[in-house]
Amino acid sequence: MAEAREIAVQIDHVSFSYEGADDRIVALDDVSLTVRAGERLGILGPNGGGKTTLLKVMLGELQPQAGAVRVFGRSAKEARREGLVGWLPQRSGADLAWPLSVHQVVELGMSVRLGPFARPKQEDRSRVESALELVGMLDKQDRPIGSLSGGQIQRVMIARAIAPRPKLLVLDEPTLGVDVRGQRLFAEMIETLQHELGLTVIIVTHELRTVAASAERIACLSRKLHFHDAPQGLTPGVLAQVFAHDVEGIFGEVHVDAHSAEDCPDSAKTHDHGCGCDHGESP
Amino acid sequence: MNTITYMTELGDLYWPSVIAALAIATIGGIVSVFVVLKRLAFVGQGVSHAAFGGVGLALALSAMIRVAFSQALIATIVLGFSVIAALVIERLGRTRPGRESHARTDSAIGIVLAASMGLGFILYGYATRHAPPSAPIPDLESVLFGDILGVRWTNAIVSIGVLAIVSIGVWWIRRALIMWSFDEQAARVMGVRTERIASVFMVLLAIGVVSAVQLAGIVLATAVFVLPGASALRVSHKLTPVFVLSITISIVGTLLGIVLGFELDWAIGPSIVCVQCVLYALCRAFGRVRS
Numbered sequence: 001m002a003e004a005r006e007i008a009v010q011i012d013h014v015s016f017s018y019e020g021a022d023d024r025i026v027a028l029d030d031v032s033l034t035v036r037a038g039e040r041l042g043i044l045g046p047n048g049g050g051k052t053t054l055l056k057v058m059l060g061e062l063q064p065q066a067g068a069v070r071v072f073g074r075s076a077k078e079a080r081r082e083g084l085v086g087w088l089p090q091r092s093g094a095d096l097a098w099p100l101s102v103h104q105v106v107e108l109g110m111s112v113r114l115g116p117f118a119r120p121k122q123e124d125r126s127r128v129e130s131a132l133e134l135v136g137m138l139d140k141q142d143r144p145i146g147s148l149s150g151g152q153i154q155r156v157m158i159a160r161a162i163a164p165r166p167k168l169l170v171l172d173e174p175t176l177g178v179d180v181r182g183q184r185l186f187a188e189m190i191e192t193l194q195h196e197l198g199l200t201v202i203i204v205t206h207e208l209r210t211v212a213a214s215a216e217r218i219a220c221l222s223r224k225l226h227f228h229d230a231p232q233g234l235t236p237g238v239l240a241q242v243f244a245h246d247v248e249g250i251f252g253e254v255h256v257d258a259h260s261a262e263d264c265p266d267s268a269k270t271h272d273h274g275c276g277c278d279h280g281e282s283p
Numbered sequence: 284m285n286t287i288t289y290m291t292e293l294g295d296l297y298w299p300s301v302i303a304a305l306a307i308a309t310i311g312g313i314v315s316v317f318v319v320l321k322r323l324a325f326v327g328q329g330v331s332h333a334a335f336g337g338v339g340l341a342l343a344l345s346a347m348i349r350v351a352f353s354q355a356l357i358a359t360i361v362l363g364f365s366v367i368a369a370l371v372i373e374r375l376g377r378t379r380p381g382r383e384s385h386a387r388t389d390s391a392i393g394i395v396l397a398a399s400m401g402l403g404f405i406l407y408g409y410a411t412r413h414a415p416p417s418a419p420i421p422d423l424e425s426v427l428f429g430d431i432l433g434v435r436w437t438n439a440i441v442s443i444g445v446l447a448i449v450s451i452g453v454w455w456i457r458r459a460l461i462m463w464s465f466d467e468q469a470a471r472v473m474g475v476r477t478e479r480i481a482s483v484f485m486v487l488l489a490i491g492v493v494s495a496v497q498l499a500g501i502v503l504a505t506a507v508f509v510l511p512g513a514s515a516l517r518v519s520h521k522l523t524p525v526f527v528l529s530i531t532i533s534i535v536g537t538l539l540g541i542v543l544g545f546e547l548d549w550a551i552g553p554s555i556v557c558v559q560c561v562l563y564a565l566c567r568a569f570g571r572v573r574s
Contacts, residue, residue: 080472087472
């Protein structure tokens with residue numbers, strides 16, 4: 001049963017604002033969320049809805065102004081430094097001009113915390129190869145990283161994230177600009193990774209298709225958390241609340257009627273939808 | 284006077300210069316790969332120009348208290364000034380998540396470079412007017428373009444020491460340094476203290492640049508920390524070969540520059556830089572033909 005599983009991520013009443021030129025820009029407003037070990041959670045929300053900020057808070061990159069974050073019972077920074085968290089950023093900041101092979105890029109992710117005199121062990125090398133195999137890049141391990149396509153680089157970066165065997169894998173907009181077939185293949189790969197490595201996976205995206213294909217549970221975020229449950233419970237009303245007028249652009253077949261945002265009380269920012277009303281067809 | 288004459292008849296002038304030049308070339312070969320890939324070439328420029336502020340400060344202090352400073356003391360003041368300048372550039376250019384940077388790195392370099400040069404000229408002018416006869420002021424040309432023949436055995440030994448410090452420093456933090464340079468945001472998430480790595484690298488770069496000032500002068504010192512790495516990256520896409528090539532190109536370019544300088548009576552520093560530029564053009568052409 002899901003409830004009996006270890007809590008991977010516990011976010012309690014987290015708020016975060018960025019300092020703007022003249023005022024503070026609220027990115028997260030009193031967000032609470034629980035992710036259990038082994039779960040595949042999709043965080044869905046519009047651009048600028050605070051998804052990446054929430055990830056950075058989970059990674060300990062940003063310190064929330066209010067609330068607390070625990071990752072496997074530790075502070076976010078501790079969990080990150082202990083190698084419990086693997087991360088695929090929205091845009092890879094990697095400088096592809098570096099003369100590194102695919103194997104070296106993944107190995108560097110494992111060896112970066114080693115002391116100056118330590119050398120990577122044989123076991124670490126095996127992990128690098130098995131990570132590359134899982135993402136289907138083992139045959140290209142000797143190629144320079146700069147010679148790969150965008151999709152291949154993303155796979156290498158996923159291999160780099162999973163090679164140290166983290167317990168939590170966080171993916172930020174992993175299917176941005178990827179076609180439908182690519183999204184399906186990606187969803188299959190994530191499912192394989194989860195089963196093979198027993199990972200907890202958090203996927204942040206604004207693409208409903210990615211979430212529907214990859215996640216077991218969904219959290220809808222637009223500064224506040226509007227919904228947190230199985231995808232079957234996600235209704236056009238919730239999406240209207242999260243995406244405002246953009247819903248039809250996201251999936252045109254959904255008709256948003258008047259019975260939408262106004263009917264979903266703000267209290268829906270709890271772990272459950274909390275609305276209790278029938279919004280019609282689920283996506 | 285040609286190279287052979289210098290080697291045989293003026294060995295005390297020739298060998299310290301060559302040894303210091305080779306040590307500095309090796310430092311340049313190692314550090315330039317990071318400088319090029321992390322796009323820090325202009326930072327090197329800023330730091331080398333900051334050295335002029337340090338030179339001005341050392342000479343003005345000497346003139347003020349009317350005591351001739353030893354070369355070691357002057358070098359220490361210059362080094363301290365340049366290290367502080369490098370750290371100020373790093374600090375001003377740093378971008379923190381969720382906060383705006385005080386200034387972007389290029390603006391930070393522009394500010395520090397201009398401030399150091401301005402201060403340097405004012406203090407140098409003060410020193411030329413007030414220096415006691417016992418503390419001669421080096422001519423401006425040698426400060427700006429280098430005076431490798433002014434290098435003595437002490438300087439050569441200091442250069443070897445600097446090579447040891449920079450090599451060991453880079454080797455010690457090599458994995459974090461490559462990770463920081465390759466993918467800074469991922470490095471941070473992986474637990475690398477990127478700000479600390481950036482500061483350590485800036486200090487190593489500043490030490491290297493200041494030692495290169497005696498070879499190529501303030502204006503050209505940064506070339507030693509750009510050209511070898513840029514050349515090597517045109518020829519190879521593999522990590523170890525790139526570093527080996529960069530060091531080799533740097534040493535070969537420096538030796539050729541020295542020989543050309545002696546044979547054709549060119550200034551040694553500019554001669555080395557010109558040879559390095561030619562080697563870069565050749566590497567670029569080779570890379571193009573091969574690809």
